[in-house]
Amino acid sequence: VQTALRLQTRGLTPSRSQLFSHMPGELVKALRAVAGSPNVSTALAVREQHGRDESMHRCSPPDAVVWPQDVEQVSKLAGICYSHGVPIIPFSTGTGLEGGVTAVRGGVCFNLTRMDRITALSTEDFTVAVEPGVTRKALNSYLRDTGLWFPVDPGADASLCGMAATSASGTNAVRYGTMRHNVLNLQVVLADGRVLHTAGRGRHFRKSAAGYNLTGLFVGSEGTLGLITQATLRLHGSPEAIVAAVCAFPSVHAAVGCTVQVLQAGIPVARIEFLDDVMMAACNRFSGLSYAVSPTLFLEFHGSPGSVEEQVRQAGEIVQLNGGSDFAWAWELEARNKLWAARHNAWYAALALRPGSKVGYLTAESCSPFKQLVCVSSGLIVGHVGDGNFHCILVFDPADLDEIQRVKEFATRLARQALALDGTCTGEHGIGLGKRHLLCEEIGELGLTIMRQIKAILDPKNLMNPGKVL
Amino acid sequence: VQTALRLQTRGLTPSRSQLFSHMPGELVKALRAVAGSPNVSTALAVREQHGRDESMHRCSPPDAVVWPQDVEQVSKLAGICYSHGVPIIPFSTGTGLEGGVTAVRGGVCFNLTRMDRITALSTEDFTVAVEPGVTRKALNSYLRDTGLWFPVDPGADASLCGMAATSASGTNAVRYGTMRHNVLNLQVVLADGRVLHTAGRGRHFRKSAAGYNLTGLFVGSEGTLGLITQATLRLHGSPEAIVAAVCAFPSVHAAVGCTVQVLQAGIPVARIEFLDDVMMAACNRFSGLSYAVSPTLFLEFHGSPGSVEEQVRQAGEIVQLNGGSDFAWAWELEARNKLWAARHNAWYAALALRPGSKVGYLTAESCSPFKQLVCVSSGLIVGHVGDGNFHCILVFDPADLDEIQRVKEFATRLARQALALDGTCTGEHGIGLGKRHLLCEEIGELGLTIMRQIKAILDPKNLMNPGKVL
Numbered sequence: 001v002q003t004a005l006r007l008q009t010r011g012l013t014p015s016r017s018q019l020f021s022h023m024p025g026e027l028v029k030a031l032r033a034v035a036g037s038p039n040v041s042t043a044l045a046v047r048e049q050h051g052r053d054e055s056m057h058r059c060s061p062p063d064a065v066v067w068p069q070d071v072e073q074v075s076k077l078a079g080i081c082y083s084h085g086v087p088i089i090p091f092s093t094g095t096g097l098e099g100g101v102t103a104v105r106g107g108v109c110f111n112l113t114r115m116d117r118i119t120a121l122s123t124e125d126f127t128v129a130v131e132p133g134v135t136r137k138a139l140n141s142y143l144r145d146t147g148l149w150f151p152v153d154p155g156a157d158a159s160l161c162g163m164a165a166t167s168a169s170g171t172n173a174v175r176y177g178t179m180r181h182n183v184l185n186l187q188v189v190l191a192d193g194r195v196l197h198t199a200g201r202g203r204h205f206r207k208s209a210a211g212y213n214l215t216g217l218f219v220g221s222e223g224t225l226g227l228i229t230q231a232t233l234r235l236h237g238s239p240e241a242i243v244a245a246v247c248a249f250p251s252v253h254a255a256v257g258c259t260v261q262v263l264q265a266g267i268p269v270a271r272i273e274f275l276d277d278v279m280m281a282a283c284n285r286f287s288g289l290s291y292a293v294s295p296t297l298f299l300e301f302h303g304s305p306g307s308v309e310e311q312v313r314q315a316g317e318i319v320q321l322n323g324g325s326d327f328a329w330a331w332e333l334e335a336r337n338k339l340w341a342a343r344h345n346a347w348y349a350a351l352a353l354r355p356g357s358k359v360g361y362l363t364a365e366s367c368s369p370f371k372q373l374v375c376v377s378s379g380l381i382v383g384h385v386g387d388g389n390f391h392c393i394l395v396f397d398p399a400d401l402d403e404i405q406r407v408k409e410f411a412t413r414l415a416r417q418a419l420a421l422d423g424t425c426t427g428e429h430g431i432g433l434g435k436r437h438l439l440c441e442e443i444g445e446l447g448l449t450i451m452r453q454i455k456a457i458l459d460p461k462n463l464m465n466p467g468k469v470l
Numbered sequence: 471v472q473t474a475l476r477l478q479t480r481g482l483t484p485s486r487s488q489l490f491s492h493m494p495g496e497l498v499k500a501l502r503a504v505a506g507s508p509n510v511s512t513a514l515a516v517r518e519q520h521g522r523d524e525s526m527h528r529c530s531p532p533d534a535v536v537w538p539q540d541v542e543q544v545s546k547l548a549g550i551c552y553s554h555g556v557p558i559i560p561f562s563t564g565t566g567l568e569g570g571v572t573a574v575r576g577g578v579c580f581n582l583t584r585m586d587r588i589t590a591l592s593t594e595d596f597t598v599a600v601e602p603g604v605t606r607k608a609l610n611s612y613l614r615d616t617g618l619w620f621p622v623d624p625g626a627d628a629s630l631c632g633m634a635a636t637s638a639s640g641t642n643a644v645r646y647g648t649m650r651h652n653v654l655n656l657q658v659v660l661a662d663g664r665v666l667h668t669a670g671r672g673r674h675f676r677k678s679a680a681g682y683n684l685t686g687l688f689v690g691s692e693g694t695l696g697l698i699t700q701a702t703l704r705l706h707g708s709p710e711a712i713v714a715a716v717c718a719f720p721s722v723h724a725a726v727g728c729t730v731q732v733l734q735a736g737i738p739v740a741r742i743e744f745l746d747d748v749m750m751a752a753c754n755r756f757s758g759l760s761y762a763v764s765p766t767l768f769l770e771f772h773g774s775p776g777s778v779e780e781q782v783r784q785a786g787e788i789v790q791l792n793g794g795s796d797f798a799w800a801w802e803l804e805a806r807n808k809l810w811a812a813r814h815n816a817w818y819a820a821l822a823l824r825p826g827s828k829v830g831y832l833t834a835e836s837c838s839p840f841k842q843l844v845c846v847s848s849g850l851i852v853g854h855v856g857d858g859n860f861h862c863i864l865v866f867d868p869a870d871l872d873e874i875q876r877v878k879e880f881a882t883r884l885a886r887q888a889l890a891l892d893g894t895c896t897g898e899h900g901i902g903l904g905k906r907h908l909l910c911e912e913i914g915e916l917g918l919t920i921m922r923q924i925k926a927i928l929d930p931k932n933l934m935n936p937g938k939v940l
Contacts, residue, residue: 122839123734124839125839167678167683169677180677180683181651195916196916196917198917199913200914200917203894203912204839204892206857206859207643207897207898208837208896209690209894209897209901210894210895210896210908210912211918211921211939211940212687213637213650213686213689213690214913214920216650217682217683217687219683220679220682220683237735237736240735240736263596264618265710266706266707266708266772268738304736304780304784306777307773307777307780307781310774310776367678369594369597369674369675387677388676422674423673424675424677424680425680426678426679426680427675429679431680431681435680438680439680439681442680442681443667443680444666444670444671447667447668447670447681448681450666450927451682451684453927454682454927455682457927469681470681
C-alpha cells in the first residue's frame with residue numbers, strides 16, 4: 001500500500017496512439033476560458049504523469065489535464081466536457097492500486113490537488129470538511145493541537161477525498177472503521193456539472209435516518225458517479241497512550257487463532273497486522289533485523305495509560321495460549337517505530353527480493369472470513385488480519401510477459417478463493433480496471449444490473465471515469 | 471422509543487372506506503395458493519392491527535395480510551402483487567414511530583414474523599444472519615453463551631430486519647454505531663419478486679471496496695425499495711464488565727459540555743444519555759425516586775474490569791470539572807438497573823403526566839451538532855447525547871384536535887431548528903409518513919431527485935410501501 005517504484009517498461013507504457021492528444025482545439029480553449037490558460041495542459045509528459053497510479057496497469061494518458069481552483073470551476077469544466085461528450089477522470093495523489101485514474105478512453109483529467117482547503121473544523125462535534133488536495137497526513141498535521149485525529153490510514157499519504165472515492169481503509173480499520181464509517185457528507189460534482197450534497201448542504205451530524213444513504217453510495221464509487229470536491233469527515237479523540245507490540249507464532253493457524261481470540265475478548269486493539277514467514281525473512285534481510293522467521297503479529301493499542309497497560313497484559317496472555325513467543329512491546333514513539341520497522345518496510349523489503357532497477361509488483365488483495373488466511377500458501381503476505389483483509393505481494397520482472405501473465409493469474413486465483421469462502425475480491429483497493437471480471441462473480445447478475453442502472457441515472461452518457469468498476 | 475399505549479380514538483381511526491377490503495377475490499385466491507389459506511387474512515380486526523405502528527399516525531389498514539413462510543413465498547407473493555399493481559407493505563413488530571407500516575394506499579401487508587430463523591452464526595468471524603421474525607432480544611438471548619452480542623438497541627424489542635430497514639440506532643450507538651455500521655449484507659425481495667443479495671449471496675466479510683454499496687442503500691430505505699428477508703449482522707464481543715453511572719448538572723449547557731469532553735478525552739463510553747429537569751421530575755414522580763430535578767446524564771461503560779474502573783474515574787473527573795454532582799455508579803446488574811430506572815421508565819413517566827385512559831404522544835426527534843441541545847427550551851427531553859440525537863416527548867389529549875395540531879407544529883419547528891444548525895430532521899426514527907415535507911429541506915432538490923430516480927429503478931410501479939419517505 002506504500003509508495004513504490006513506478007513501472008516504466010516495455011509493454012506497460014502508453015500505446016502509440018495515446019501519445020497524441022485527441023482533444024479538439026475548441027474544447028481546450030473552452031477549458032482554458034474557465035480555469036485559466038496555465039491551468040490546462042496537453043503536454044505529453046504531463047498527460048503521462050496523470051495516466052497511471054502506483055499499480056502495474058498500463059499508463060493511459062488523458063488528452064488534457066486541468067487544475068480547477070474551486071468547485072464552481074469544477075462544475076463549469078464538467079459541464080463543458082458533458083456537452084462535448086468527453087470523459088472526465090478525477091485525479092489527486094495518484095496513489096491508487098487498481099488503475100482507477102487511467103484514462104482508458106482518453107478525456108480530461110481533473111487534477112484536484114489545488115483545491116486544498118480545510119474548513120468547518122468543529123472540535124465539539126468531531127467533524128471537519130476537506131477538499132481533494134488535502135491528504136490524511138496534512139489533515140492530521142493540521143489537527144495536531146486539537147486533541148483530535150483522523151485514523152483511517154491506507155499507508156500512502158493519499159487524498160482524503162480520493163480515499164472516500166475508493167472506500168480506503170488500512171491498518172486502523174479494525175478499531176476505527178473504514179472510510180464507509182467515517183465520511184459524513186460529500187460535495188459531488190456530477191458529470192453534467194450539477195453540484196450534489198449527499199447529506200444536504202453543510203450538514204455534519206453523526207447519524208441520520210433521513211432518506212436513502214447517498215453518502216454511502218458515493219463512498220467507494222471510484223469516480224464513476226461524480227467528482228468528490230469536498231468530504232466531511234468524522235474525527236476521533238487522539239489516544240492518550242499508544243503501545244506497539246510484536247510476537248511470533250509457530251504457524252499461520254496459531255497467529256489467526258490468536259487474532260480471533262483477541263477480538264472475541266473485546267480487547268479494543270487499534271491495529272493487528274500479520275506478516276508471514278517469507279515476508280519476515282525478507283524484512284530481516286532488508287532492514288538488518290533479527291526477528292524470528294515465523295508468522296508474526298504486529299499489534300498497536302490505544303487508550304489511557306491504564307487501559308493500554310491492561311490491553312497489553314490481556315493480549316499477552318492470549319498470545320501465550322496460542323503458542324506465541326518473543327512478545328515484545330514499546331511505549332515511546334521511537335521504540336514503537338523500531339518495533340514496527342519490519343511492518344513499515346514490508347513493501348520495500350518485498351521489492352528488494354528482486355534486485356535490479358526495474359521491478360514490477362502486484363498486490364493481490366482480498367478480504368474474507370478468517371478461514372482463508374489459513375488456507376493461503378505462504379509467500380510475502382501482509383494482512384490487516386483483524387478485518388480478514390490481506391495482501392499478497394507478487395514481485396516480478398516487468399520485461400517478462402510470461403511472468404506477468406502468471407502473476408495476474410495467481411491474483412485472480414487468490415481473489416476467487418476469497419469469493420469461494422464468502423469473502424470479497426477487494427477489501428480496500430477497489431475494483432478499478434483490474435477486478436471488473438470478478439465483480440459479477442462476487443455480487444451476482446442482479447446486483448450488477450442495479451449498479452449499472454444507478455450509474456446510468458447519475459452519468460447517462462457514461463463520461464465519469466469510464467471503463468472502471470462496471 | 472419503548473412500547474407504549476396504542477391510540478384508539480376519534481380522528482385517528484381508519485376512515486370509513488378503509489374498513490372494507492378492496493382486494494379482488496382473484497388476487498386473494500392467488501395469494502392463498504402460494505402461502506396457504508390460513509396464512510392470508512382480510513378480516514378487519516387483523517387488517518387494523520397491521521395498519522398502524524406505535525406512533526400517532528392514523529391507522530390505515532391494508533386490504534389483506536399475508537404470512538409468508540420463506541423467501542421463495544415472499545418472492546412469489548410479491549410477483550403476484552406486482553402483476554396486479556397492488557402495493558406491498560413489509561411488517562414485522564410494528565414498533566416504528568413514523569407511520570412506516572401504514573397502508574396509506576391499501577395493498578397487501580407482508581407480515582414476515584413467521585420467518586424467524588437465525589443462521590450462519592460464525593463466532594470466529596463475528597457474523598450471523600437473521601430473518602425478519604428475529605428481534606434483537608431474541609438474537610441476544612440466542613447468543614448468550616457465545617461471548618458475543620449485538621449491541622444496537624433502539625429500546626423496543628424490534629425486528630432486526632426492521633431495524634435495518636429504518637436505520638435504527640439508540641443508546642449504544644455512540645460506541646458501537648448504528649445499523650448502518652452493523653449490517654454486512656441483506657437479502658432483499660424486490661417489488662417484482664427478484665431476489666437481491668446486496669453484497670453477494672452468502673457473503674459476510676467485515677469490509678469491502680467492491681462496487682457500489684448496495685447494502686448501505688437499503689439500510690434506512692424503510693421498505694420503499696424492497697422487502698428485507700434476511701440481514702447479515704456484525705457481532706461484537708460481550709463486555710467483560712459493565713458499570714452504570716448517573717450525575718446531575720446545574721444546567722443543560724454543563725451536561726452537554728461534559729459529554730463533549732468525555733468524548734474528546736477518548737473515553738470509550740458505551741451509552742451517554744441525557745434527561746432534562748422536567749423529565750427528571752416526571753421520573754421521580756412516576757417511579758418514586760428522589761433524583762435531583764436537574765439536567766442529568768446517565769452513562770454506561772463497557773470493558774475489562776480495569777478499563778471500566780479507569781473510565782469511571784476519568785469520567786468522574788470531567789463531571790466534577792463541569793459542576794456535576796451526585797455522581798453515583800454501580801457494577802452489578804440489579805444495582806445498574808436501579809440506577810438507570812429513571813432512564814428506562816422515562817417514556818411511561820412522560821405518559822403518566824396526563825392521567826386518564828387515553829393518552830397520545832409524539833416524539834419530536836432530530837439529530838444535530840451539539841449546539842442545538844443547549845438551544846432547546848426545556849420539556850420532557852431524552853437525548854442520545856453522545857450522538858447529538860434527542861427526543862422531545864409531547865403528551866397530549868388525543869381527543870383534542872387543536873392540541874394535536876399544536877403538537878405537530880412544535881415537532882416541525884424542532885426539526886427545522888436542527889436543520890438550521892446543520893443537523894438532520896431524524897437521527898433514527900426515519901422519514902416515514904410524518905417527515906416527508908422536511909426531507910427536501912434537509913437534502914435539497916437534487917438529492918431528492920436522485921432518491922426518486924433510484925426508487926424508480928428498483929420499484930418502477932411505485933408499489934413498495936408507497937407514500938413513505940419520498
